[in-house]
Amino acid sequence: MAASDHSDAFVPAGLASLGIEADETDLAVMAAVHGIFWPPILELLALDTSGVEPERCPDLSRAP
Amino acid sequence: MTDPLDLLLRDQAAAIAAGDIAPSELLDAALARIEQRNPAINAVVETFPERSREMLAAAPPGPLHGVPIVIKDEWPLPWRAQRFGAAELLTPTAPGESGPYRALRDAGATIVGVGNMHELGAGSTGNTSVYGAARNPWNPDRCPGGSSSGPAAAVAGRLVAGAVGADGLGSVRFPAAYCGLTGLKPTFGRSAMEGHHMAPVTTLIVSGPLCADAADCRLLGSALFGEELAGGDAAGLRIGVVRDSVSEDVTPEVGEACEAAIEALRTETGGEVVEVELADLQAAALAAILIINAESMSGVAPEQLNRLHPEISPIARGTLKYRTLLPTAATVQAGLVRTLMRRRLAALFEQVDVLAWPTVPAPAPPLEAPLVELPSGTLTADQANVRGAGLANLTGIPSISMPVGLSAEGLPLALQLGAAWRRDELLLDAAEALERANGRRWVESLPPLAAAEPTEA
Numbered sequence: 329m330a331a332s333d334h335s336d337a338f339v340p341a342g343l344a345s346l347g348i349e350a351d352e353t354d355l356a357v358m359a360a361v362h363g364i365f366w367p368p369i370l371e372l373l374a375l376d377t378s379g380v381e382p383e384r385c386p387d388l389s390r391a392p
Numbered sequence: 393m394t395d396p397l398d399l400l401l402r403d404q405a406a407a408i409a410a411g412d413i414a415p416s417e418l419l420d421a422a423l424a425r426i427e428q429r430n431p432a433i434n435a436v437v438e439t440f441p442e443r444s445r446e447m448l449a450a451a452p453p454g455p456l457h458g459v460p461i462v463i464k465d466e467w468p469l470p471w472r473a474q475r476f477g478a479a480e481l482l483t484p485t486a487p488g489e490s491g492p493y494r495a496l497r498d499a500g501a502t503i504v505g506v507g508n509m510h511e512l513g514a515g516s517t518g519n520t521s522v523y524g525a526a527r528n529p530w531n532p533d534r535c536p537g538g539s540s541s542g543p544a545a546a547v548a549g550r551l552v553a554g555a556v557g558a559d560g561l562g563s564v565r566f567p568a569a570y571c572g573l574t575g576l577k578p579t580f581g582r583s584a585m586e587g588h589h590m591a592p593v594t595t596l597i598v599s600g601p602l603c604a605d606a607a608d609c610r611l612l613g614s615a616l617f618g619e620e621l622a623g624g625d626a627a628g629l630r631i632g633v634v635r636d637s638v639s640e641d642v643t644p645e646v647g648e649a650c651e652a653a654i655e656a657l658r659t660e661t662g663g664e665v666v667e668v669e670l671a672d673l674q675a676a677a678l679a680a681i682l683i684i685n686a687e688s689m690s691g692v693a694p695e696q697l698n699r700l701h702p703e704i705s706p707i708a709r710g711t712l713k714y715r716t717l718l719p720t721a722a723t724v725q726a727g728l729v730r731t732l733m734r735r736r737l738a739a740l741f742e743q744v745d746v747l748a749w750p751t752v753p754a755p756a757p758p759l760e761a762p763l764v765e766l767p768s769g770t771l772t773a774d775q776a777n778v779r780g781a782g783l784a785n786l787t788g789i790p791s792i793s794m795p796v797g798l799s800a801e802g803l804p805l806a807l808q809l810g811a812a813w814r815r816d817e818l819l820l821d822a823a824e825a826l827e828r829a830n831g832r833r834w835v836e837s838l839p840p841l842a843a844a845e846p847t848e849a
Binding site: 338339342343346347348349350353354355356357358360361362364365368369371372373375377380381382383386387388389390391392 | 697706709730734738741
């Protein structure tokens with residue numbers, strides 16, 4: 329499904345579930361942002377990280 | 393005689409220490425120049441001459457004694473809460489002593505003004521702000537870069553010689569690149585961050601210096617770090633180059649300037665260029681976005697989004713609401729990608745000392761339509777820019793952007809170097825080596841605005 333089609337359902341449903349109001353301008357912006365972000369999010373979710381042992385509370389100031 | 397405001401930061405400090413310049417005169421000159429030049433670039437959104445004079449009167453004899461500095465609208469000052477470039481923040485703020493304020497005060501600096509920034513820190517262009525867009529001194533119709541737009545434009549326009557920005561997703565490096573400056577994104581946790589409204593939760597944002605060159609960044613950075621960033625040399629520098637979209641999907645001018653700079657750096661340091669593999673850079677950039685989103689939205693109630701200030705821009709309004717919908721599963725995956733990339737980088741920095749790639753894939757786009765034309769097609773500048781910047785914030789490593797040329801349209805081009813954790817000093821050494829290699833041509837290039845007649849102090 330294209331991101332634009334997906335946003336037709338996903339964005340209003342998400343807003344409704346959280347009780348967030350949105351006007352037409354908000355929805356247009358959200359659809360555009362969704363079109364940019366959603367495909368790479370799906371790619372990110374598909375990335376195989378099964379062998380990655382999570383760092384617990386990583387110290388970002390140092391190497392792992 | 394050179395106008396003191398056109399001196400480098402370290403030369404201003406040295407001239408004051410030697411008694412050649414009275415700091416009160418330098419402060420007055422900076423205020424006058426802001427009044428003269430700022431209307432063209434909207435870099436400084438507020439000055440407070442009496443506060444600045446009080447700060448100067450109480451200034452200790454530190455390394456920045458009497459030097460005027462601009463600070464981004466991202467930290468509280470004792471007399472002013474940060475506005476984050478927006479009509480409203482979703483996190484409460486109040487005036488106070490932030491870490492960067494204390495660092496500057498203790499170094500003897502004088503905060504002369506607050507720098508504009510991209511609304512809510514959420515953009516790489518600086519074209520949206522509650523104060524109106526900041527403009528690029530190289531061409532006022534072009535983006536100055538964001539989100540530290542005002543600090544960069546102020547230094548590039550020689551309103552001041554140094555400014556403090558913040559970098560959560562490239563926000564020091566983008567404006568440094570667009571404005572022809574040197575900008576350091578420190579190792580996470582090394583530079584002052586106290587008092588930032590996200591300090592308790594962020595794992596990405598750092599304060600960082602924006603200056604004309606690396607030695608000035610070293611001086612201002614030392615104040616922000618609270619420790620001297622000692623100079624060394626970058627002899628035998630092993631320069632890693634990743635051949636992927638970050639380095640390849642760039643305009644021909646950017647590609648050629650960065651290749652030439654890498655070769656010049658190699659020659660100057662007697663080092664070597666090593667092609668290395670670093671997969672999933674685009675996933676890393678998205679992971680950084682997802683994590684900063686989770687951190688910034690963590691305490692936001694839906695009801696807050698239903699009564700946003702009417703002056704919040706339509707883009708910010710829609711984007712804020714969209715950000716509440718991003719799935720937690722994606723943020724969890726982003727955390728795993730962070731771990732993956734940190735381990736890959738740790739292994740990579742056994743092979744090379746620095747990684748090099750273009751800071752941004754194209755020079756500053758128009759303010760009215762911040763799009764960039766790349767070999768892969770037309771992208772928004774934000775989409776294109778984050779690809780090369782997110783990795784450093786995601787993993788915590790330091791990164792520096794430095795000017796390496798001018799486009800045919802007279803806009804700055806920039807190279808970025810990243811190094812292993814806590815090797816910020818090496819990045820400054822390498823940037824200084826590159827300046828030597830190109831005869832300081834690019835760090836001494838002035839935009840038309842700054843090449844104007846000096847201010848009468």
